[in-house]
Amino acid sequence: MELDDRKRKILLAIIQNYQDTGEPVGSRTISKMNDLNYSPATIRNEMADLEEMGLIVQPHTSAGRVPTDKGYRLYVDHLLTNEETGLTASEGGQLPGTHMEQLLSKRMDRVEEMLMRMAQVLAANTQYTTMVTGPHYKQNKLKFIQLSAMGGGKLLAVIVLNGNIVKNNILDIGSDIGQEALSRLNFCLNNNLNGLSIEEINLPLITKIKDEAGENADAAAAVLDAVAAAFDKEDSMPVYTSGATNIFKYPELADNEKISNLINVLEEKKELGTALGVVSPNGSKQDIQVYIGDEVPVESMKDCSVVTATYQMGDGVQGKIGIIGPRRMDYQKVVETLKATMNQLDGIFKKPEE
Amino acid sequence: MELDDRKRKILLAIIQNYQDTGEPVGSRTISKMNDLNYSPATIRNEMADLEEMGLIVQPHTSAGRVPTDKGYRLYVDHLLTNEETGLTASEGGQLPGTHMEQLLSKRMDRVEEMLMRMAQVLAANTQYTTMVTGPHYKQNKLKFIQLSAMGGGKLLAVIVLNGNIVKNNILDIGSDIGQEALSRLNFCLNNNLNGLSIEEINLPLITKIKDEAGENADAAAAVLDAVAAAFDKEDSMPVYTSGATNIFKYPELADNEKISNLINVLEEKKELGTALGVVSPNGSKQDIQVYIGDEVPVESMKDCSVVTATYQMGDGVQGKIGIIGPRRMDYQKVVETLKATMNQLDGIFKKPEE
DNA sequence: GTTAGCACTCAAACGCATAGAGTGCTAACA
DNA sequence: TGTTAGCACTCTATGCGTTTGAGTGCTAAC
Numbered sequence: 001m002e003l004d005d006r007k008r009k010i011l012l013a014i015i016q017n018y019q020d021t022g023e024p025v026g027s028r029t030i031s032k033m034n035d036l037n038y039s040p041a042t043i044r045n046e047m048a049d050l051e052e053m054g055l056i057v058q059p060h061t062s063a064g065r066v067p068t069d070k071g072y073r074l075y076v077d078h079l080l081t082n083e084e085t086g087l088t089a090s091e092g093g094q095l096p097g098t099h100m101e102q103l104l105s106k107r108m109d110r111v112e113e114m115l116m117r118m119a120q121v122l123a124a125n126t127q128y129t130t131m132v133t134g135p136h137y138k139q140n141k142l143k144f145i146q147l148s149a150m151g152g153g154k155l156l157a158v159i160v161l162n163g164n165i166v167k168n169n170i171l172d173i174g175s176d177i178g179q180e181a182l183s184r185l186n187f188c189l190n191n192n193l194n195g196l197s198i199e200e201i202n203l204p205l206i207t208k209i210k211d212e213a214g215e216n217a218d219a220a221a222a223v224l225d226a227v228a229a230a231f232d233k234e235d236s237m238p239v240y241t242s243g244a245t246n247i248f249k250y251p252e253l254a255d256n257e258k259i260s261n262l263i264n265v266l267e268e269k270k271e272l273g274t275a276l277g278v279v280s281p282n283g284s285k286q287d288i289q290v291y292i293g294d295e296v297p298v299e300s301m302k303d304c305s306v307v308t309a310t311y312q313m314g315d316g317v318q319g320k321i322g323i324i325g326p327r328r329m330d331y332q333k334v335v336e337t338l339k340a341t342m343n344q345l346d347g348i349f350k351k352p353e354e
Numbered sequence: 355m356e357l358d359d360r361k362r363k364i365l366l367a368i369i370q371n372y373q374d375t376g377e378p379v380g381s382r383t384i385s386k387m388n389d390l391n392y393s394p395a396t397i398r399n400e401m402a403d404l405e406e407m408g409l410i411v412q413p414h415t416s417a418g419r420v421p422t423d424k425g426y427r428l429y430v431d432h433l434l435t436n437e438e439t440g441l442t443a444s445e446g447g448q449l450p451g452t453h454m455e456q457l458l459s460k461r462m463d464r465v466e467e468m469l470m471r472m473a474q475v476l477a478a479n480t481q482y483t484t485m486v487t488g489p490h491y492k493q494n495k496l497k498f499i500q501l502s503a504m505g506g507g508k509l510l511a512v513i514v515l516n517g518n519i520v521k522n523n524i525l526d527i528g529s530d531i532g533q534e535a536l537s538r539l540n541f542c543l544n545n546n547l548n549g550l551s552i553e554e555i556n557l558p559l560i561t562k563i564k565d566e567a568g569e570n571a572d573a574a575a576a577v578l579d580a581v582a583a584a585f586d587k588e589d590s591m592p593v594y595t596s597g598a599t600n601i602f603k604y605p606e607l608a609d610n611e612k613i614s615n616l617i618n619v620l621e622e623k624k625e626l627g628t629a630l631g632v633v634s635p636n637g638s639k640q641d642i643q644v645y646i647g648d649e650v651p652v653e654s655m656k657d658c659s660v661v662t663a664t665y666q667m668g669d670g671v672q673g674k675i676g677i678i679g680p681r682r683m684d685y686q687k688v689v690e691t692l693k694a695t696m697n698q699l700d701g702i703f704k705k706p707e708e
Numbered sequence: 709g710t711t712a713g714c715a716c717t718c719a720a721a722c723g724c725a726t727a728g729a730g731t732g733c734t735a736a737c738a
Numbered sequence: 739t740g741t742t743a744g745c746a747c748t749c750t751a752t753g754c755g756t757t758t759g760a761g762t763g764c765t766a767a768c
Contacts, residue, residue, distance in 0.1 A: 038742090041743075045741090062749045064731090146500060148500045148512070158522070166522040267595065267599065268474075392710075393711050415716095416716085416718045
């Protein structure tokens with residue numbers, strides 16, 4: 001069966017109406033809309049066709065129609081490829097970037113705090129739940145290491161990776177090292193390791209470093225362990241969430257067990273990496289992905305939809321932002337908000353780098 | 355009216371029964387218990403007295419009795435002052451410290467991760483919600499500062515406070531400083547500041563440092579700002595939570611709006627400091643506090659009870675652990691679990707310090 | 709002081725009728 | 739041939755009266 005123009009219009013009308021109300025949409029409602037001057041009976045015939053095509057369903061025999069995942073997919077694909085469609089602009093309310101602009105222009109030095117705030121603002125603006133991963137490096141390299149004596153046989157190793165990702169490690173090396181020996185060890189490590197990726201730190205190099213370190217070989221080994229840990233991806237991928245309680249606003253998600261599962265995933269931050277998907281190695285700038293219902297790769301989110309975007313921080317550092325809402329999420333608004341946010345982020349991170 | 359022994363026994367029986375079931379307790383239920391061989395009518399008379407004393411109430415005329423906050427308070431005070439009361443030991447299930455022992459014996463170097471895990475284990479063991487503050491210093495002092503050049507006019511300032519609390523700050527100072535000048539600045543700052551508390555860094559000292567820094571006075575000022583930020587308490591008090599979804603298990607908290615508010619507070623971590631109370635300056639070792647219902651200082655937790663404990667990490671560093679559950683929380687189990695946890699923490703942090 | 713008995717209360721559960729939104733089908737119409 | 743009015747039918751949600759049962763307070767007897 002063919003999806004002609006009238007059918008498409010009706011599908012769109014159903015989706016829009018369902019987005020607003022959350023209730024199944026009947027033929028009479030559609031027939032009363034301005035641009036569709038047909039009787040309910042005609043609409044009903046078309047609806048029967050749309051149902052046959054798997055784009056809408058009835059929750060029960062005598063109810064209106066609700067879009068299926070397939071129906072939403074059609075709508076979203078249409079939305080993403082063809083920007084200025086017959087869809088009305090996201091109606092009024094808060095302008096997507098209003099608060100965001102002030103927030104981002106502050107240019108906080110603590111990137112993490114900024115990301116947290118960003119999650120909060122996005123959640124408040126969209127009324128959905130937001131998750132943001134910390135910055136993540138494509139192909140990470142060691143910038144430099146700084147060792148300091150802490151007394152009590154402890155050594156502070158500050159490890160800085162490309163993209164200014166800083167990791168602290170307090171190492172217990174048994175006994176204190178003299179100031180001069182520490183300087184030498186510091187120099188030795190930096191001399192041998194700076195600019196290398198984790199793969200380039202191989203056994204011969206490690207042996208060489210231990211040789212050069214002499215009596216402080218143990219300390220050198222401890223620092224190398226810390227370096228390995230600093231490169232560990234899991235570790236360097238914190239996820240910030242905000243607006244988890246927004247899901248209470250959508251009655252179709254109101255099942256207590258489901259809410260509980262979802263909030264649990266958000267709190268324990270276990271599967272959020274999966275939900276956000278992999279950062280595509282050579283992804284385009286605004287790599288916006290939409291997962292609808294069952295398409296979401298996390299079990300407890302299969303009643304929701306998730307929209308993700310990749311942010312670029314210059315210098316090859318990037319991360320992901322995800323917005324979780326009900327299936328009947330306002331995809332248009334969310335996609336627009338994400339695009340605007342990405343643009344602003346780009347502007348801020350590009351300028352001061354030059 | 356006097357609270358004689360029989361009345362106390364009946365109150366205890368009501369509390370225990372209500373803890374198990376969450377339902378109002380009737381006179382017949384109490385009368386069937388082993389150690390109270392009285393007819394329901396007798397029990398009813400006593401119950402009427404207990405109600406008059408404000409220790410129990412009826413949710414409605416023809417319902418059983420439920421303990422009031424005042425009733426719980428009596429019970430908890432009794433529990434805390436007089437350890438080995440007629441109360442049966444916390445019955446079976448998971449031995450409080452089982453997993454905790456393995457966890458803590460690992461002695462992770464990353465204290466924060468350990469605290470997060472601790473929150474998780476406590477939540478799993480108790481089936482309540484847990485919050486843990488990061489380590490917090492009573493009267494904090496600067497241990498040392500380490501400056502490193504990062505290129506691009508950026509400076510990495512690593513600030514270490516007493517108790518090995520490490521803060522990173524990337525400072526933008528406009529133009530790079532030469533290696534030698536940086537060494538001098540580093541020495542100057544450490545020479546003047548090490549061992550001082552925030553109050554001791556006063557204007558004359560700041561002027562002196564700027565003088566000594568000479569042309570790098572701006573950079574010195576930036577570092578001093580970073581030091582002030584490092585001392586900022588709000589900033590150094592992360593709160594980890596776990597088991598937020600455990601509240602779904604208790605039907606008396608099942609009101610969606612209340613759950614939403616509570617989870618929101620837990621997620622945004624706003625008022626958790628208030629909920630955990632102030633760390634008492636000269637508190638005893640295991641400073642266990644119980645807040646029942648309306649006693650909890652946070653609005654959205656007034657339907658819950660909160661039990662807090664102070665943990666000591668040696669060297670004057672301490673923090674707070676809080677457990678949030680329904681009013682009918684198993685106070686005995688929670689208090690015991692917390693005490694056991696505190697003891698284990700003490701053992702671990704004391705030993706390697708000597 | 710304790711207990712049996714009884715009338716009373718109230719929330720929750722149940723059954724049942726009703727309203728109303730919406731459908732599919734058929735037949736008539738342009 | 740596409741569109742529409744009309745109608746019988748379906749199914750959920752709502753409201754309402756009834757019943758059930760747990761529990762109480764009071765009184766009178768032990």
